[in-house]
Amino acid sequence: xxxxxxxxxxxxxxxxxxxxxxxxxxxxxxxxxxxxxxxxxxxxxxxxxxxxxxxxxxxxxxxxxxxxxxxxxxxxxxxxxxxxxxxxxxxxxxxxxxxxxxxxxxxxxxxxxxxxxxxxxxxxxxxxxxxxxxxxxxxxxxxxxxxxxxxxxxxxxxxxxxxxxxxxxxxxxxxxxxxxxxxxxxxxxxxxxxxxxx
Numbered sequence: 001x002x003x004x005x006x007x008x009x010x011x012x013x014x015x016x017x018x019x020x021x022x023x024x025x026x027x028x029x030x031x032x033x034x035x036x037x038x039x040x041x042x043x044x045x046x047x048x049x050x051x052x053x054x055x056x057x058x059x060x061x062x063x064x065x066x067x068x069x070x071x072x073x074x075x076x077x078x079x080x081x082x083x084x085x086x087x088x089x090x091x092x093x094x095x096x097x098x099x100x101x102x103x104x105x106x107x108x109x110x111x112x113x114x115x116x117x118x119x120x121x122x123x124x125x126x127x128x129x130x131x132x133x134x135x136x137x138x139x140x141x142x143x144x145x146x147x148x149x150x151x152x153x154x155x156x157x158x159x160x161x162x163x164x165x166x167x168x169x170x171x172x173x174x175x176x177x178x179x180x181x182x183x184x185x186x187x188x189x190x191x192x193x194x195x196x197x198x
Contacts, residue, residue, distance in 0.1 A: 002026075002080065003028060004107070006088075006109055006112045009115030011132065012129075013115045013117050014178055014182060022084055031083050031085050031086065032088075047068040067098070070085075095163055110172065111173075111174055111193070112172055114164055114173055116175055121157050124153075129149050
């Protein structure tokens with residue numbers, strides 16, 4: 001059975017770049033919530049059709065449906081080689097359900113990587129707003145206005161702070177310092193994952 005990794009981090013922290021590096025280097029499946037929901041919908045599985053109802057109405061897919069989609073995906077044979085969960089769990093309820101479903105199979109997560117930028121929420125927000133505004137300028141992404149970015153970060157901090165506390169208790173949360181350069185962040189991640197015995 002491969003490595004089971006959860007990756008948590010705010011928008012603009014460089015999670016996407018690091019996730020790509022991890023899945024390539026360690027041969028893991030990259031499972032993001034959005035991709036899994038779309039795949040379940042396209043495969044027209046019962047839970048996929050349930051998710052489709054919310055997605056087509058532009059509503060958030062409720063926890064219990066997302067959890068079913070993830071559990072169904074993790075039961076597929078290719079998940080045996082290990083995976084990186086990206087964007088899930090987002091809430092403590094989702095984390096508890098994931099732990100329960102893994103425990104039922106005698107499994108557990110190997111590590112939760114928390115990509116943080118600076119130590120305080122205030123400093124983190126300041127740096128991420130700067131990065132995302134810059135990214136918006138260069139990419140022409142109109143959704144990256146300062147106000148929208150601050151709102152997204154606010155939602156992230158509210159949802160994720162309890163999640164970080166939950167995983168701290170489980171003892172397998174590791175903080176990655178995301179304010180460093182991309183190669184330095186990658187080196188931190190690799191030194192953690194290289195020490196995991198699967």
